[in-house]
Amino acid sequence: MAVTVKTFASAGEAAGALSSDRSARYLGGGTLVMRALNEGDVSISTVVRASDRALTRIDPSGPRITLGAGVTFARILAERDLAFLHAAARSIGGPAVRNMGTVGGNLFAPNPYGDFTVALLALDATVAVQGSFGARDIPIEEFLQSRERQAGTLVLSVSCTRPASNEAFRYRKIARIKPKGGSVITIAAHLPISGGRIAGARIALGSMAPTQIRARAAERALEGRSLDAATISAAASAAAEGTSPSDNALGSAWYRREIVGVHLRRLLSGQE
């Protein structure tokens, strides 16, 4: 079935078209929406696009960086100032997918995808959206919890914390195929250190629940402590608490629960 494609010069107009039509989807890099169309998804009858340059802007300066929703992973990898996000960007797809896939689209990517969003969740991201009631900023956790209802809103950009040092942010994706493959589990950890102790730990997990989630029990085990062997053990044994993984072709729910602590331990102790 043919769909109607509407292209707008401004993000605002595109957002209006998106919110007024239930069967409209926003087309970013195409890796989700074109895939759905190729599979014959009849729930999509309108494809909305915007050529607005604001959507592809990167602001890498300051303690919080901002990425336009249309920024591709290849562009992040080309930005030296965004080195802390390179591991997460490189873990997605092959080169063609990285040339196409966008930061905004990744927020909507279901398991076993959406790895970049795991990094953003650990870095306390804020999602700027334009809905029918104007533009607003939503904390990423709230955004992910209401993701099903966000199809009618247009993501404009994402901002996140720049970690104070390389050591303060760590990322690991467990895949069966290297260097490319869907996620068995994905872990990102932001561990700001203040006076030798962890202050404001955020651990994010991918493929451990219907959406990316925080490992709050592991965060509590780390908070206010120094990153020593005892603390790492406590965090690792709490890693699966509150998670609800499912079975898929890449791994069973049981397997995911078994290995999440193992990989969190390796990530926190700096092992390969």
Place this chain on the structure above:
Amino acid sequence: MSKIPLQFRHNGRDVAIFVDGGTNLLVALRELIGDMTPKFGCGQGGCGTCSVLIDGELHLSCLTLAETVAGRSIETLDGMKQGPNLHPLQRAFADNFAAQCGYCTPGMLMAAKALLDRNPSPSREEVVEAISGNICRCTGYEPIVNAILAAAGGRASA
């Protein structure tokens, strides 16, 4: 529903076609232009056999909305050989037994070209990374990696 007029460059030649809304670039190339070199594999972005270059950048044509390439330059495997002469990459694929069933070969060659255009003397690791989005179920990848390295070596000594 009315058709949408679309013009772009296809292997250095201007083409003009009419597409249905929502048509992907792979369908436009194969069914409307008659370039059968990009293949349909998964339609999901997982296999890479539909890979083409858009303005020199590697893209998956099955996940590209045809309308988005208006005015842009598309390169496919069909444009790789010059007259009767195979491209050095094609020659290296033949010499190194890098094609068995051949279904992945068009995508492998485009991914390899995207790499060598940017990085004429890649390391083995960089070659593996460059074709990581392309699935081959015959060769086990080694002959393909060797062929790309051979083409890069030949080019460097030429």
